Amino acid sequence: MFKYFGIRLLALIPKLFIISIIIFLGLQLVPGDPISRTVPPDKLAEMDEEKVALLREKLGLNDTLFERYGKWIGDIFKGDFGYSLSTHGEINKIIANRLPATLELAAIGLLFATIFGLLFGFISAIKQRTPIDYSLTTLGIIGISVPQFFFGLLAILFFGITLKWLPVGGRMGVGEQAFFDRIQYLVLPSFILGIVYIATLMRYTRGSMLDVMGKDYIKVARSKGLSEVNVNIKHGFRNALIPIMVIIIMRLPYLVAGTVIIETVFNYPGMGSMLVFAISGTDLPIVMITTLLIAVVILLASFLVDVLSALLDPRIRLGSDKEGA
Amino acid sequence: MNKDIVLKLENLQTKFKVGKRIVHAVNDVSFELKSGTTLGVVGESGCGKSVTAHSVIQLLPKNGMITKGSVTYRSKAGELMELSSYKRNGKDIRQIRGQEIAMIFQDPMASLDPVYKIGSQIAENLLEHEKISKKEARARVVKLLDELGIPEPDKRYDDYPHQFSGGMKQRVMIATAMICNPNILIADEPTTALDVTIQAQILQLMNEVQKEHGTSIIMITHNMGIIAETCDEVAVMYMGKIVEFGLIEQVFNDSKHPYTKALLKSVPVLGLGKGTKLESIRGTTPDASDAYEGCVFEPRCDSAMAICKSVEPGETCLADAHCVRCHLYEGGSK
Structure with missing residues (x-):
């Protein structure tokens, strides 16, 4: 089994390499002279051509594409992410500030969505073709089809402004740095972030459960005299979980995409709002690093899918190093 | 009810609701199963033979229900019970299932839960009905697996279903059904999904189990050969009704119904010749x-x-x- 995981892990390296090349080349296609994005226009007008040429040389813009990629990826390996073009701050520091905020938001959103998505899907399947199932399915369709920002705005209006239960945005108030203080800021954005996820997971869980409940071994479990709770959970849900685990992780990119919208709506200082800011300001170094980080997260998630499927399914776990009969 | 009768079906009727239509799967079926004997139920696909057997322990899908008739069962303790009056999946019927009346199914490949060890799936039945420790349960399962011809049973206990062949899986299913030593074993086409050579082994095994434990068997099949081989009495079903019932010799040698x-x-x-029309x-x-x-x-x-x-x-x-x-x-x- 460890050999299997080792191979999967090693396979990530070439994937990451290819993605980094795509990101690098893709952003070379952005129109405009990089110099004009580095130096403010009024200062650029004052500079003579010699100075501009010198700056070009200093920034490495005269090097070949290959050399520039090498330098970029080399610096990243050394842990130097470069400087922001708009704020001129070190990207390392900016990310160190913002990444924990996004991780916190995404993790709570994911946890919340997984619990409720699986729970609602399970109930919906067990109560198939009853009013409970119909209402949950309808809510699920609403959850999937209404855009997140709309839910976000509604939530801000209702809970933030009308009821004044929760803050309308931000991550922490003055002097409120403990996690406990920050929770009130996390409730709305993580909940809204989770809605689409809940709806998606619910649909998959329902489908997977119904699929499993039609299997012969469920009938066998009943024929042994097991209680319905036992049949539904131990044999039904346990088997339904295998494909769902994969879906949970395969859907992570959508969660990441969701944070971009949610952080903007809630004015939440994370990676998502930073990315929006960087794109609108053509702050390419930040856009490149952020995109690369997202790719890393998604690749790691796909690795996690392999590990989890193997842990949950003996056919995969044992099939890799033992011959099946 | 006669002392030697363990199960009696009287005018049993089971209906299914499919959309707005009502399907009469079992229509007015009556028969008696004598202790220690094998009753064959034979008929074409969809004639209601499986539904009849499933109705006995109310193992019906949500849209199916017994609408008329009675299923009377004599328990191991000698008590008479009216099974059709029990609530579906309720506590009463669950005490019958697995312990008093066990079942094996058509497709052994699909009958085992892929994520649990085969031994624990057999022991599950035992632990549900008897107050014994897991260790004792394991010992009993291993003993039974050994009796049923599974080599290295103690080692194989910890294997997963995908590591077993079809014939071995059906042996595991027989073990699951027999572990609580039930009064009646309902076999729903137990050999249909198996190779012919394995079929013979499984039937032989069921025969031995019956001799050893005195179990009564209801054998559901569409295979006349299996009926002739294994049964004492046979019920021929057509469209949810028993059209002919009798001892195996009566039905085979002196069949009456045109069907x-x-x-x-x-x-x-075998030996019919190539040109002969079947x-x-x-x-x-x-x-x-x-x-x-x-x-x-x-x-x-x-x-x-x-x-x-x-x-x-x-x-x-x-x-x-x-x-x-x-x-x-x-x-x-x-």
Whole structure:
């Protein structure tokens, strides 16, 4: 089994390499002279051509594409992410500030969505073709089809402004740095972030459960005299979980995409709002690093899918190093 | 109810609701199962033989239900129980399932839960019904697996279903059914999904189990050969009704109902010769949701008479226990 995981892990390296090349080349296609994005226009007008040429040389813009990629990826390996073009701050520091905020938001959103998505899907399947199932399915369709920002705005209006239960945005108030203080800021954005996820997971869980409940071994479990709770959970849900685990992780990119919208709506200082800011300001170094980080997260998630499927399914776990009969 | 009878079905009727239609899967079925014997239930696909057996322990899908009749069972303790009155999946029927009446199914490949060890799936039945420790349960499972011809049972206990072959899986299913030493074993086409050589082994094994434990067996199959091989009595079903019932010799050597005769004629026999045409029953089974008058087999029957179109034949008993539902024999002996 460890050999299997080792191979999967090693396979990530070439994937990451290819993605980094795509990101690098893709952003070379952005129109405009990089110099004009580095130096403010009024200062650029004052500079003579010699100075501009010198700056070009200093920034490495005269090097070949290959050399520039090498330098970029080399610096990243050394842990130097470069400087922001708009704020001129070190990207390392900016990310160190913002990444924990996004991780916190995404993790709570994911946890919340997984619990409720699986729970609602399970109930919906067990109560198939009853009013409970119909209402949950309808809510699920609403959850999937209404855009997140709309839910976000509604939530801000209702809970933030009308009821004044929760803050309308931000991550922490003055002097409120403990996690406990920050929770009130996390409730709305993580909940809204989770809605689409809940709806998606619910649909998959329902489908997977119904699929499993039609299997012969469920009938066998009943024929042994097991209680319905036992049949539904131990044999039904346990088997339904295998494909769902994969879906949970395969859907992570959508969660990441969701944070971009949610952080903007809630004015939440994370990676998502930073990315929006960087794109609108053509702050390419930040856009490149952020995109690369997202790719890393998604690749790691796909690795996690392999590990989890193997842990949950003996056919995969044992099939890799033992011959099946 | 006679002392030697363990199960008695009387006028059992099971219906399914499919959309807005009502399908009469089992329609007025009665039979008795004698202790320690094997009763065969034979018929074409969709004739209601499986549903009859599933109705006994109420193992029906959500849209199916027993609407009439009774299922009387004599427990190991000698108590008479009315199984059809129990709530579906309720505590009463669950105590019967697995412990008193166990079941094995058609497809052993699909009958085992892929994520649990085979031993624990057998022990699950035992632990549900008896107050014993996991260790004792394991010991008993290993012993039974050994009896059922599984090599290295203690090692194989910890294997997963995908590591077993089809025949071995069916042995595991027999072990699951037999671990609580049930009174009745319902075998729903237990060999249909297996190779012919494995089929013989499994039937042999069931025979041995029956001798050893005195279990009564209900053998559901569409294979006349298996019936002849394993059963003491046989019920021939057509469209949710038993059309002929009798001892195995009576039904095979002196079959009365035109359907039974046709069924026996359509069994291929070795050495029949290449050019010989194999008989088949003309037409197809009608839709069970349609209402009908007269005999259900009339449209396909070669000996149909005028009366068959309008009047449903009742049950006529010719000799002891040999009964048939056909107008040809009405007004005969008794």
